[in-house]
Amino acid sequence: xxxxxxxxxxxxxxxxxxxxxxxxxxxxxxxxxxxxxxxxxxxxxxxxxxxxxxxxxxxxxxxxxxxxxxxxxxxxxxxxxxxxxxxxxxxxxxxxxxxxxxxxxxxxxxxxxxxxxxxxxxxxxxxxxxxxxxxxxxxxxxxxxxxxxxxxxxxxxxxxxxxxxxxxxxxxxxxxxxxxxxxxxxxxxxxxxxxxxxxxxxxxxxxxxxxxxxxxxxxxxxxxxxxxxxxxxxxxxxxxxxxxxxxxxxxxxxxxxxxxxxxxxxxxxxxxxxxxxxxxxxxxxxxxxxxxxxxxxxxxxxxxxxxxxxxxxxxxxxxxxxxxxxxxxxxxxxxxxxxxxxxxxxxxxxxxxxxxxxxxxxxxxxx
Numbered sequence: 558x559x560x561x562x563x564x565x566x567x568x569x570x571x572x573x574x575x576x577x578x579x580x581x582x583x584x585x586x587x588x589x590x591x592x593x594x595x596x597x598x599x600x601x602x603x604x605x606x607x608x609x610x611x612x613x614x615x616x617x618x619x620x621x622x623x624x625x626x627x628x629x630x631x632x633x634x635x636x637x638x639x640x641x642x643x644x645x646x647x648x649x650x651x652x653x654x655x656x657x658x659x660x661x662x663x664x665x666x667x668x669x670x671x672x673x674x675x676x677x678x679x680x681x682x683x684x685x686x687x688x689x690x691x692x693x694x695x696x697x698x699x700x701x702x703x704x705x706x707x708x709x710x711x712x713x714x715x716x717x718x719x720x721x722x723x724x725x726x727x728x729x730x731x732x733x734x735x736x737x738x739x740x741x742x743x744x745x746x747x748x749x750x751x752x753x754x755x756x757x758x759x760x761x762x763x764x765x766x767x768x769x770x771x772x773x774x775x776x777x778x779x780x781x782x783x784x785x786x787x788x789x790x791x792x793x794x795x796x797x798x799x800x801x802x803x804x805x806x807x808x809x810x811x812x813x814x815x816x817x818x819x820x821x822x823x824x825x826x827x828x829x830x831x832x833x834x835x836x837x838x839x840x841x842x843x844x845x846x847x848x849x850x851x852x853x854x855x856x857x858x859x860x861x862x863x864x865x866x867x868x869x870x871x872x873x874x875x876x877x878x879x880x881x882x883x884x885x886x887x888x889x890x891x892x893x894x895x896x897x898x899x900x901x902x903x904x905x906x907x908x909x910x911x912x913x914x915x916x917x918x919x920x921x922x923x924x
Contacts (some may be wrong), residue, residue, distance in 0.1 A: 802894065
């Protein structure tokens with residue numbers, strides 16, 4: 558009913574969300590005209606006066622002046638799918654038929670279970686409280702266009718059934734001393750060394766040559782992310798931060814192995830660390846891939862298809878792109894900090910040595 562897999566181009570995008578911040582930069586200020594409700598007449602707008610805060614890879618984020626402790630996130634991909642479903646069935650976009658509602662409720666139930674798993678493995682204190690629901694909301698022509706990423710919307714309207722998340726505001730992202738764990742995308746580096754990429758992917762993702770240790774500079778050089786570099790440089794001088802990172806990486810590995818999911822750490826501020834009473838605390842503000850449950854399991858299927866000589870789809874290609882970057886970073890950090898466990902996504906039917914027979918940079922491509 559409701560597709561849970563984003564378009565390939567959507568999956569490859571980092572999530573540059575700022576879930577709760579007062580630091581609206583110049584670009585975001587210009588976007589206010591695009592994602593705000595200026596001039597729109599609607600009861601909800603008049604009552605709550607939502608103010609555009611930020612736009613990420615999957616959400617448009619608003620703050621409500623009357624409720625400063627929460628932010629509202631509009632799910633672009635799922636809202637677009639609701640619109641498309643209504644269009645296909647010749648219904649107004651603000652319609653929530655019985656059939657559509659069943660699909661939406663199944664999706665919301667699955668999302669609630671994923672959120673519960675996140676809290677289970679990382680702790681309630683590290684995951685901001687939130688509630689996700691479907692609600693009819695006002696929409697402007699500019700916001701509707703934004704939902705379709707500049708393509709002409711299939712229909713116009715003043716209201717739409719939307720998937721919305723109400724989340725407790727994470728004050729950590731306003732801390733000027735905050736750090737963030739970002740895996741980034743190695744493939745985006747124009748100076749990427751294909752041989753180094755192949756070697757480190759074989760080692761960190763497929764477990765080849767486990768006796769060899771990847772140096773920190775090599776890991777940072779491949780992932781090539783300024784936030785990751787700053788994080789590790791600071792941890793070298795701060796033992797408490799180093800221990801906190803060990804805790805996070807240990808939990809990432811346990812979570813991914815137990816749930817079959819990877820986390821969305823591609824963008825800034827999805828996982829934030831900030832000093833609190835002399836120690837480092839952390840929050841997973843937006844660490845779940847949207848509708849991307851069992852990413853690791855889907856990776857295994859894609860790898861098996863490659864092993865059988867089959868051509869994988871664009872969606873599978875982007876699953877590998879995201880999974881490889883996540884696992885390279887997490888397993889690389891585990892190795893750097895001397896942790897024993899690793900994320901293992903290699904199918905049992907696929908020999909680790911066979912990883913060297915595949916050009917992985919060609920498989921995932923460059924975004």
